[in-house]
Structure formats: C-alpha cells, structure tokens
Amino acid sequence: MKALKIFCLALLCLSYTTTSSTAASGTSSIVIDAKSGNILYADKAEELRYPASLTKLMTLYITFNALETGKLKLTDKLKVSATAASRSPSKLGMPAGSYIDVKTLIQALIVKSANDCATVLAEALSPSEAEFAKLMTQTARQLGMYRTTFKNASGLPNSAQKTTAKDLAILGAAMYHHFPQYYHLFSLNQFQYNGITYKTHNYLLNDSLGTDGMKTGYTAASGFNILTSAQQGNYRVIAVTLGHKKVKERDENVSKMMEVSLNYMKQNPERINTAELKSAINSSLRGNKTQTAYNHHSQNKYHR
Secondary structure (H helix, E strand, C coil), rough: CCCCCCCHHHHHHHCCCCCCCCHHHHHHEEECCCCCCCCCEEECCCCCCCCCHHHHHHHHHHHHHHHHHHHCCCCCCHHHHHHHHCCCCCCCCCCCCEEEEEEHHHHHHHCCCCHHHHHHHHHHHCCCHHHHHHHHHHHHHHHHHCEEEECCCCCCCCCCCCEHHHHHHHHHHHHHHHHHHHHHHHHCCCEECCEEEECCCCCCCCCCCEEEEEEEECCCEEECEEEEEECCCEEEEEEEEEEECCCCHHHHHHHHHHHHHHHHHHHHCCCCCCCCCCCCCHHHHCCCCCCEEEEEEEECCCCC
16 A cells, blocks of 8 residues: 555644543534644544444545555456345345446445445455455554544444544545545435436535535444535535434534534634634534535435
8 A cells, every 4th residue: 555644643632532442422523624634623522433334434545545556447347245245235235246346336335335335345455354444444543543443344333343533534634635536526416326326325415515525324323423524715624423313413513513613714714713613613503503504305224
C-alpha cells in the first residue's frame, strides 16, 4: 500500500476521555474542519461504538488504494464466493459462482450498503475476509485511528468490531483528501444492477446545506449512524454522529451540527472560538427545527 498521509494532527491531540472496552449507549458526535482537521465540536467523541455499515468506508478506502496502485481495475470482474453469497441483507443477492465488476461493487457499497459486495471485495484483496479485516485495522492505525478494530468488511454485527466518532472523522478526512478522484461517488443517489434501480439510504444528499456524502449505518446494537460532509463556498466540514434511535433524529442532528458550524466558520474566518461554537450547536440541538431541508424517506430494517 502506498505511503499514507497522516491527516488531522489536531484530531490526534484530542485527549482520551473514555477507557472502557465496551461499546457505550446514547449518542456520540464530532464535527471537524475538513481543511485543517481542527475539531469544531465534540460530544463523547472517543466513546467506543459499533460502526455498523460505516465499516464499509474502510473497505472502500482500501479498494480505492488498490485501484490507484493497479491491484484492481474498475472493469475487473470478481467472483462471488459461497461465503459472500450467504451474507445477510442488505445485499444484491448475487449467486455463488457469478461474477461482478469492481465499479458495480463500489456503487453497491455506497448506495445499497450491500454486505455481499463488501465480502467480494475483501476476498479479492486478501486471502479471506478475516485477513482483510486485519488489513483494515492496520490501515486504521496508519491513519491514526487508534481505538478502532475491524473484524469484517461490511459492518455486520461483531462484538469486537468497534470504533469512535473521532476515529471515523479521521477516516472521512482521509477518504476526502487521499482519494478526491473517487469522492464524487459518495453523492450517488442510485445505481442499476440487473435491471433493478437501487436508491440511497443517505437522505441528506442534495439538501440545501451542500451535503455530498459519505455513508450511513445501522444495526440494532449500534443505532443509526452517519458520517457525512458538506461544503459552502470555501468551507467544508466533516461530521459524525452515532447511536441514534431514529433516522430522522440522526439526520436532523447532523444537519444542525454542520449548519451551525458552517455558518460560524463563514462569520469568523480568522479564528474559531470552539467553546462559543459548541454552545451554539448544543442550543440548536435542543431546538425542534433546523433550517436545512432534506428528503427523508421511510427507513429500511436492514443494515445500512
């Protein structure tokens, strides 16, 4: 793997506040300035959490690296193993022994959050998905994600697979800065496979805030998670919020965090008073409305 740039030194300076090895309950959140890596807002950002399908961002990070190094091509057709075909939903439902191209696999991970496709990519890049998970954890350490451990490529439930909001923000920043040539894929609203159109679970895309990616996630143990990014003018933020009980609550909260942060950055371009900004965000979160408009659809019971 190519040498990885260590991004967000400011993030790495955030002191550890939680030492427990068990996943916490409730919510945890963080917002960072995508350009500098400075933390704009943090609430329980270092508590251990289950990532659910946000795990697929690391699978995609390694896949994009493989494309850049020539290990994979978008047109390569990869074989679907019996193991991959047996994965529980969300999935494309590809039969064992069939083949699928890398480009479609990437689209399926981003839009459909397909667990079977995550396993296909993992097995193509490592001897097994278990070995790929070790590579995922190793890559996480190289990026500075020191509290993250991966055990599979999809985010399907595993009690040992844990992360933090801060670590996921580092991953989001790395994805944006290291692979700008692929970042636009996270704004896909839909894709087609075998004549079926699959639509995204990310209901914030194309909202009035300028949200353009990246990934949602859910399991019963994790709650509703999201890692997302929005840009207005020259200002971009990356936000993570984990552990919500409802999709609408998750989306409204992350929208408020990004909206207040972006407005504050535009109004205070020279210096950010993080205490003042945190107070403004907390005040917004206690409110019942957000100015940000987004398309919210009925939720789906599967992991995403």
